[in-house]
Amino acid sequence: MKTRETSNRLGHFRNMTRLFIVTMSLTGSVAMAQTKDPVIDKIVAEATTNSQLEKLAHELIDGIGPRLVGTPQMKQANDWAVAKYKSWGISAKNEKWGDWKGWERGVSHIDMVYPRVKSLEGMQLAWSPSTNGKTITAEMIILADVEDSVAFAKWLPSVKGKFVMISMAQPTGRPDYNWQEFATKESFDKMRKERAQTTEAWRKRMSKTGYTAKTLPVALEKAGAAGVVMSNWSSGFGVNKIFSAYTTKIPTIDIGLEDYGLLFRLTESGTKPKIAVRTDSKDNGVVPVFNTIGEIRGTEKPEEYVMLSAHFDSWDGGTGATDNGTGTLTMMEAMRILKLVYPNPKRTILVGHWGSEEQGLNGSRAFVEDHPEIVQNLQALFNQDNGTGRIVNVSGQGFKDAGTYLTRWMAKLPDSLRLRIRSSFPGSPGGGGSDFASFVAAGAPGFSLSSLGWSYSNYTWHTNRDTYDKIVFDDLRDNAIVAAIMAYMASEDPERTSREKAPLQVNPRTGQPGTWPAVVKPIRKGPVN
Template sequence: MRKRVQFLLALLLFTSSLTQAQVKKDPVIENIIKEANNDSHLEKLGHELMDVIGPRLVGTPGMQNAHNWAVDKYKSWGIPARNEKWGEWRGWERGITHVDMVSPRVKSLEAMQLAWSPATPAKGVTAEVITLPDVQDSVAFQKWLPNAKGKFVMISMYQPTGRPDYNWKEFATPESFEKMKKERDAQSEAYRKKLNTIGYNTRTLPVALEKAGAAGIIMSNWSSGFGVNKIFSAYTKKIPTVDVALEDYGMLYRLAENGSKPKIKVVAESKHAKNPVPTFNTIAEIKGTEKPEEYVMLSAHFDSWDGGTGATDNGTGTIMMMEVMRILKEVYPNPKRTILVGHWGSEEQGLNGSRAFVEDHPEVVKNIQALFNQDNGTGRVANISGQGFLHSYDYLGRWLNAVPRNITSSIETTFPGTPGGGGSDHASFVAAGAPAFSLSSLSWSYGNYTWHTNRDTYDKIVFDDVRSNVILAAILAYMASEDPESTSREKSVLPINSRTGEPMPWPQVRPATRKGGVE
């Protein structure tokens, strides 16, 4: 009996020691978590980037200021960084926009000029507002066009409601909700047919109106949320293009349609550079000690549209990757592989910065161990796909296993997945055969409220979620750097295209637009 007790005691001690060995904590991972939670720089980085520098439209001084700020910030952390020129873009600088209705009463309107919009004279332009006519065909519209001379022309559909669907669903009767949706669908279809009838689309119509002598273009690109519009670019060369908030746009539209002949005064200040301006990527690196010619990459596009301050598209991805680099330099200063971060320019116009990097640095692309890209908003990471790489689960599974369970428990993974053909900068590398992965985030109403809108501002950042993403990306980068094995690039057989009956092709490498926004 005594021997049996001794045996069981020895077995218990062995099992306990084995369990302890199995759960032995990695000091680097522990320090990553500690640094991210106890000495986070995220709020300060977010303030400096979004509040002080502001939006980062390609070709603007704001974009250049951001590049210089990032280089200085990295150098202050002891991380070598540089701005790497890859092309040129149309130079433009936003100034003041002020739009007032001056008749039939006085009211300041919520409005802003679109990117690359021409300026008005210093005193502004005052003119009547008119809507597009209902005509039988494009010939009749050509006959109408002289009526646009000297007028502000409204070219967007009149929205029947400024309430998003979730608000209707919560408060309206089911019958009322369905009635509203049917009326809106009918109105949308009628607007689409109107554009087809007149023979123009939303890109070509402003140009035709400009040639006809219009005073300016008024539009409203509602984003299906309270008080939120998407802000993109103007297509006019001489007259201003202004986006007006749904509420004010609707008022002007009703006044014009009911014969009140509203007049507005538009002051739009902006500056156009005489020549294209240089465009850059910001690159920073922590040099590897054992395999310096192999790379673990962090990736986030740096540019934004300029309706807001680009906070969640992609300020959060930017400050997240900067914080990852800062923490790794602090707790893991001598990685086995080189850790490289790319802050890409002109993603919004077609992944141009990352495509240029792929073209210019084949020596890096062929030796990428893994790339982690973050783009779609402030939320904690919720999805990771293997991007079509057959054995991606083997290494991503190992690395994710080192991440705290409270972070990975809500992440859905798809292996091997399918390769991203666009959407964000990881696609530029996937097309070149490099194992590049998107850290895809929870929505936080991204599509309606912050993606490319006038409401994409600092106050929409959820810093606890971004901190979670910092820990995730830092541990993944650490694990990828330390992994004794090189990652497999073997591609899976893609699904059959139902239209062709053939397997879907792997995305092709596409060239960057190196000179943009100029004819």
């Protein structure tokens, strides 16, 4: 028989158990154990129990979509971010850094109309000319395999009025991991040998034309081709990379591997397939382009800076979800949380959402050039730009003492986050890749918060599949915690970070010591073709 006291204790135990279960369900992978720092506890609690990431992602990725530099969508995203920051009480502005070709994507309709009717998966490339409201129907022709550039010049007139295929036909649309799982070793080896031979043969075919991948489409345009057709397969099921067109009068389109292979085989067999193409787009002339900058003003050392960083622009084959919508969302959420739980930082905390990273880090390079006072007084910059995965690597970027302060700051991360991060100190300075490199080149401590892959390079990096559904929000919540805590620790640290550079490793190819990356001037007028 239970006493009343025993019943009360059991009831209390059940209630505490329920509370523990609810708390753990809210926190996901981050433990809510109290630390000795109430600000860090509040960062973790806010990020895990009141995350705004899904809402922000829906507004940016679904509502605005891809953010190709020079498009109305990019400017819409700039304005959206400023409004969002201001709604959180954070000062923000759009800062012009250059001018770009104004262009707006329209509908792409691509259909095979002979020898049968089939709608094809494909789209025009960025900055491709439109067909001016018309549908162009024409026969397909494959880039000729000729002896040399002289023979190619003789062949060129045959492209007039035709769609020219300039990519090789892949021998398989299955990624290698699928072959490894199901094929015999002999079959897999045979396929890889065939693919290597086909790739090398196509490389030679291109080389013998006397043109490059950049100049060939222009030559075909001048010769009167109806359009340029390619397939930039990204080694995964149904995924192609979508970059920019080099033509100015005729459309350049990318067709998915499966449909491109169909057209290639039909053309090769003499069937002479025809496709009908309509690509709507708008040339909006030259437009101004911007970085979006947010600020939480410092109270004790306002002229010293901690910076969160992520590029805002994207290619537009998909919606730019993981390149770099996820980095953008991580830094916006970190800033929201910091303003809420740490509204009076010691140092000024900035966030930079950069334009035209995809064409060469242009927005961040312009910021470095335009704001030497910030670069000279930068305590640390944290950049995220390699997909949706949780942060697993931090390098010292060649700064001799980076290990001392970064390790000190990372020690304050919850164990569930800290223990998964590998570090290399002092590391080597990044010469490119993402916007932290713009600051590193100028001698400022910029660091990349590098993430777990999630098949980034094949499936979402610059592809038609870089969409909302590829975001892993549990990992993003963890990343926002890491970014916010690192910014908080950098702001609070009583010491200024050292900029002393470590001796660089000897280049094994030259036998000479490595050199620090040079500052590169931004391209302030584009596109870069």
